[in-house]
Amino acid sequence: xxxxxxxxxxxxxxxxxxxxxxxxxxxxxxxxxxxxxxxxxxxxxxxxxxxxxxxxxxxxxxxxxxxxxxxxxxxxxxxxxxxxxxxxxxxxxxxxxxxxxxxxxxxxxxxxxxxxxxxxxxxxxxxxxxxxxxxxxxxxxxxxxxxxxxxxxxxxxxxxxxxxxxxxxxxxxxxxxxxxxxxxxxxxxxxxxxxxxxxxxxxxxxxxxxxxxxxxxxxxxxxxxxxxxxxxxxxxxxxxxxxxxxxxxxxxxxxxxxxxxxxxxxxxxxxxxxxxxxxxxxxxxxxx
Amino acid sequence: xxxxxxxxxxxxxxxxxxxxxxxxxxxxxxxxxxxxxxxxxxxxxxxxxxxxxxxxxxxxxxxxxxxxxxxxxxxxxxxxxxxxxxxxxxxxxxxxxxxxxxxxxxxxxxxxxxxxxxxxxxxxxxxxxxxxxxxxxxxxxxxxxxxxxxxxxxxxxxxxxxxxxxxxxxxxxxxxxxxxxxxxxxxxxxxxxxxxxxxxxxxxxxxxxxxxxxxxxxxxxxxxxxxxxxxxxxxxxxxxxxxxxxxxxxxxxxxxxxxxxxxxxxxxxxxxxxxxxxxxxxxxxxxxxxxxxxxxxxxxxxxxxxxxxxxxxx
Numbered sequence: 001x002x003x004x005x006x007x008x009x010x011x012x013x014x015x016x017x018x019x020x021x022x023x024x025x026x027x028x029x030x031x032x033x034x035x036x037x038x039x040x041x042x043x044x045x046x047x048x049x050x051x052x053x054x055x056x057x058x059x060x061x062x063x064x065x066x067x068x069x070x071x072x073x074x075x076x077x078x079x080x081x082x083x084x085x086x087x088x089x090x091x092x093x094x095x096x097x098x099x100x101x102x103x104x105x106x107x108x109x110x111x112x113x114x115x116x117x118x119x120x121x122x123x124x125x126x127x128x129x130x131x132x133x134x135x136x137x138x139x140x141x142x143x144x145x146x147x148x149x150x151x152x153x154x155x156x157x158x159x160x161x162x163x164x165x166x167x168x169x170x171x172x173x174x175x176x177x178x179x180x181x182x183x184x185x186x187x188x189x190x191x192x193x194x195x196x197x198x199x200x201x202x203x204x205x206x207x208x209x210x211x212x213x214x215x216x217x218x219x220x221x222x223x224x225x226x227x228x229x230x231x232x233x234x235x236x237x238x239x240x241x242x243x244x245x246x247x248x249x250x251x252x253x254x255x256x257x258x259x260x261x262x263x264x265x266x267x268x269x270x271x272x273x274x275x276x277x278x279x280x281x282x283x284x285x286x287x288x
Numbered sequence: 289x290x291x292x293x294x295x296x297x298x299x300x301x302x303x304x305x306x307x308x309x310x311x312x313x314x315x316x317x318x319x320x321x322x323x324x325x326x327x328x329x330x331x332x333x334x335x336x337x338x339x340x341x342x343x344x345x346x347x348x349x350x351x352x353x354x355x356x357x358x359x360x361x362x363x364x365x366x367x368x369x370x371x372x373x374x375x376x377x378x379x380x381x382x383x384x385x386x387x388x389x390x391x392x393x394x395x396x397x398x399x400x401x402x403x404x405x406x407x408x409x410x411x412x413x414x415x416x417x418x419x420x421x422x423x424x425x426x427x428x429x430x431x432x433x434x435x436x437x438x439x440x441x442x443x444x445x446x447x448x449x450x451x452x453x454x455x456x457x458x459x460x461x462x463x464x465x466x467x468x469x470x471x472x473x474x475x476x477x478x479x480x481x482x483x484x485x486x487x488x489x490x491x492x493x494x495x496x497x498x499x500x501x502x503x504x505x506x507x508x509x510x511x512x513x514x515x516x517x518x519x520x521x522x523x524x525x526x527x528x529x530x531x532x533x534x535x536x537x538x539x540x541x542x543x544x545x546x547x548x549x550x551x552x553x554x555x556x557x558x559x560x561x562x563x564x565x566x567x568x569x570x571x572x573x574x575x576x577x578x579x580x581x582x583x584x585x586x587x588x589x590x591x592x593x594x595x596x597x598x599x600x601x602x
């Protein structure tokens with residue numbers, strides 16, 4: 001199923017609407033991850049394929065992706081982050097069929113994905129496993145354990161997507177614990193490295209094919225935290241703070257959405273935002 | 289118990305769903321299993337966190353997975369993986385900790401596991417099995433395989449006294465009759481307790497039981513033991529585990545929650561953690577009062593005191 005630019009825009013609007021409605025932060029890393037998540041689900045995954053969201057704080061993007069596939073209803077998205085919801089801020093355990101594992105503590109997902117890939121091999125199944133990590137997550141030792149394992153066992157069924165938005169919880173990845181350039185670190189293992197613009201569908205399409213060399217594929221997606229919302233783009237505080245009414249208005253103007261207005265509740269929902277305590281804008285360098 | 293464990297899994301090797309993972313341990317013990325399982329025997333390397341998560345994923349796909357290492361390396365290093373990836377998803381991985389308690393002796397405190405089952409039993413759905421004797425291992429493996437639950441198997445060094453026969457494996461077994469109150473041992477210390485008590489006259493010794501399976505809500509004490517505990521309102525526990533979270537505290541809580549009035553408990557547990565001096569498992573047990581002579585002295589005195597001053601209940 002081909003993914004159109006318009007479908008990506010629609011999903012982005014729905015993601016922003018959902019986070020705004022729920023007054024939830026973590027939007028920046030959801031917006032950086034969304035395009036790739038949509039593309040993989042719509043164009044690359046067959047019914048038997050698996051997806052593990054290792055950067056569990058991008059659960060909103062995953063829920064919207066499942067919504068775009070008709071696997072979650074619009075009504076259910078409205079429960080995001082609420083009481084008695086199936087959709088918590090990080091993917092749940094044993095609640096939603098398409099969500100294989102509860103994640104959120106970083107450093108688990110790649111091992112789980114490697115296990116699923118090994119399972120496919122032992123069962124003789126032609127099945128691909130996709131795993132999305134953050135870039136800060138590569139500071140977790142267990143992620144390297146998983147990479148060593150996947151490379152050693154030549155788990156060529158595995159494709160790892162690294163959301164390389166260069167911002168983490170309390171600083172830029174290059175300032176907190178630099179692994180720059182990340183691709184060079186990863187290239188030290190027997191994996192196939194590709195680099196793509198994580199907001200360019202064609203560029204990503206060209207990067208997702210399996211390796212011809214029996215190796216896991218690692219696609220480093222150069223992305224922009226807060227992609228699509230000018231007030232959030234490249235800003236660390238988009239990791240935490242809910243989107244404000246003003247930021248939503250700015251986003252709507254920028255997206256030229258007048259021909260498809262947001263739902264009423266989107267703009268009428270009374271939201272009390274803590275005013276931004278932006279400690280300083282962190283510029284997003286080199287995201288392309 | 290490693291040889292018995294290997295033999296028990298070899299019996300199950302024909303099951304195409306069985307996968308065995310090791311954190312680079314098993315030299316001169318697990319080679320036959322490696323040969324039998326071929327690509328279903330996976331040495332995950334010195335990377336226990338990854339091993340446990342991979343095991344969880346395999347189990348989610350229907351494999352029966354055994355993940356093996358030295359006890360502290362698999363239960364403590366990978367605790368979050370056990371919690372999040374195995375237990376939150378209730379997948380049937382059995383974590384196998386070789387050398388529970390002080391079994392690795394003079395190897396030092398990093399190799400001891402004296403808080404393993406107390407910690408793991410805080411996790412939802414976790415079932416723990418602690419074989420007491422080498423002969424228990426096949427039954428323990430079979431029981432864990434049938435559970436379909438997250439599991440932990442604590443292996444040690446069986447100490448069945450010469451000339452004695454181990455009763456068939458079960459969650460609860462009576463090892464020695466006695467006129468005194470019940471003494472409950474956990475794991476291989478049951479053999480030490482048998483050695484300590486077997487030569488005392490039946491009229492002067494506690495009744496010795498061994499507990500092998502937890503939690504107590506799933507494996508409650510049998511009626512005969514309950515009757516004994518109610519009659520004396522006291523019992524003793526002997527375990528190679530720290531006091532907090534051990535079988536002693538679990539039993540007290542379970543009995544009180546089930547309306548059994550207690551006037552006391554004699555709890556022989558690991559005290560020296562970490563120990564100030566190092567030596568063999570027996571040396572370390574002695575430091576905690578868990579070697580044969582200490583057990584005999586304490587339980588005989590406690591049993592006599594109990595008979596002289598019967599507890600008033602109710």
